[in-house]
Amino acid sequence: MFQMIFLQASEPGMMNMLMLVAFIAVFYFFMIRPQMAKQKKEKQFRSEIKKGINVVTTSGIHGRIVEVNDTNNTVVIETGAGKIRFERAAISMELTKKYSESK
Template structure:
């Protein structure tokens, strides 16, 4: 009689942990994992930046890369206001014709 009560109590404890484990899995697959993939893509983009690319910085400044300095990881960007020097990590995305093309209507 005591053994069945103990077994029921142990399985009840395990079943009460199931919703928490499910929430952690949902958070991982819908929030953490996509963010990690986005960061990997951004780091790969920042590593292959080249002169002449039109880019947007993380602060929203649009410009064209005029110089890439690999020794101190900086880039010089020409904007409407003149030339500015940024860290390579401040470049957030490329602004190319592919991204600016209007959507094709069918």
């Protein structure tokens, strides 16, 4: 009887369906879910940008934020070469914490 139940459970169609469900679950938990969490964290960071923090842009420019304009979602970053206006979405990460930890 147990042999008959085992043989029924190992049908090719059922096994393929199980593999497909397992593949989708692994894909979701290792690819999609972490990416969604990362996007949420970046969106929160960009909404909390304030004057005086050191940042890096997506193009690799390092500087300090000297002005935040909420009406058109731009920030002015002071670099060694002068002041540059960027879109808020172009800010990649904050460096203020990294600088203070290394000192």
